[in-house]
Amino acid sequence: MTLETISKAKAFDGVQGVYRHQSVATNCEMTFAVFVPPQAKKQKCPALFYLSGLTCTHQNVMDKGEYRRMAAELGLIIVCPDTSPRGEDVADDADDWQLGKGAGFYLDATEAPWAAHYQMQTYVRDELYDLVLANFPIDPARVGVFGHSMGGHGALTLALKNPEKFKSCSAFAPIVNPSSCDWSTKALTAYLGEDKATWRNYDAVQLIEDGARYDTILVDQGSADGFLDDGLKPWLLQDACEKAGIDLTLNMREGYDHSYYFISSFMDDHLRWHVARLG
């Protein structure tokens, strides 16, 4: 596995890098970012995967997430994947930001033409996971996942299905029940087909209904988020967690929207929360 370094810069006494590799899972070149804190010079560190939302690449959170200061203080490695396969031969819907490039939904597509590249679950969970553990000083026993919006959906579903790989989980304004909201049903239909039974494997609320369990989950949600009522509906996750006995902390944040102004405001809280659980 060849890992190409696109850029490296010192930040907060650590290193923010951007890397590219040929992915087997998505059958295209993939770019991702990794921040390595200063503590990693001397010891292996816990790591968090940050999964981004619709339209994003690895770069949005790298520019606007404000995670480096606290990650450097806590000794956390932060891994930021892209949100979909990329390249000219990758299927896309240029007219719809909720389908195609930038909208991988962290699932493994089964339908043509999407299945050829849209294998983001396998990519993040297996291929990138193994790649970063092999190439960065990550303690394999201390890996967590978090994300925003579509990436919050990715974090929740990956953690619920793979608690042995992702030992802590949190989300900012996650899509918790993509099967039920207008803005994700088109993508789920395209990627997985009409049979909604197959969608349940990529729906946090339904995974919990179907028996998936997780120790404890942190969610922050802005009350002024324009997608709150139609797309996000965190109360559906709250209901499912209550019924299943999952310890969910849902913080409704008065006046915050869906942007990185919201995410960055609570980034420190999330990083501290993960470190408290990963040790």
Add this chain to the structure above:
Amino acid sequence: MTLETISKAKAFDGVQGVYRHQSVATNCEMTFAVFVPPQAKKQKCPALFYLSGLTCTHQNVMDKGEYRRMAAELGLIIVCPDTSPRGEDVADDADDWQLGKGAGFYLDATEAPWAAHYQMQTYVRDELYDLVLANFPIDPARVGVFGHSMGGHGALTLALKNPEKFKSCSAFAPIVNPSSCDWSTKALTAYLGEDKATWRNYDAVQLIEDGARYDTILVDQGSADGFLDDGLKPWLLQDACEKAGIDLTLNMREGYDHSYYFISSFMDDHLRWHVARLG
């Protein structure tokens, strides 16, 4: 004076806004950003002007500067102007990022065609200064200035010439002697003409040589900055300050480059430094 609100978002319990107005000084519409911390709900706050570098608008530092958390903690208002006049009828050199739009150099141009709009000294020092004092809860006795690269040049020269308006001053990787470096002499010639005597009014080192004084200045400079030896040369400022008895703290930061990774790493230090001086 009509101030149009382009966007407002809650961040760190404060408000990050972007505003537009018709400028008299630059004779075009100007856009700028202001962060107002939560303390401003109850009292007037000190304010800092952050002047950006070549190619930037108000947005680069807003996205990547990571100033909001500490500004909210300290109760600081942060004002981020654009770096030049804008618009279709504004003179430009599309082939040169060091001249024209994005490269206003915080001076008042005297030469055609630039003089019609490139009046960034007057814009920042007088027009925008008065505008934000009239429209935001700023304590007029506690206003400082800082900036990066070309904006560090702007901060140093504005503070040296107007210590009664800008009561604290710091810079990240500033251009300290634009008259002597390749990347700014073309702009100075275009904006001010061939007579280098007129350039001295916009050159921090020469202003100090010519008698300008300032209480104390903070500069941070990355040792891995690709522009260090040809464009920045902070030792020229150090020499001038030593001879003039100006208390300069010059921190050389090992391994840091010229980017916002560097700026954000030392943003907290600068904000604390200003507040300690502004009270």
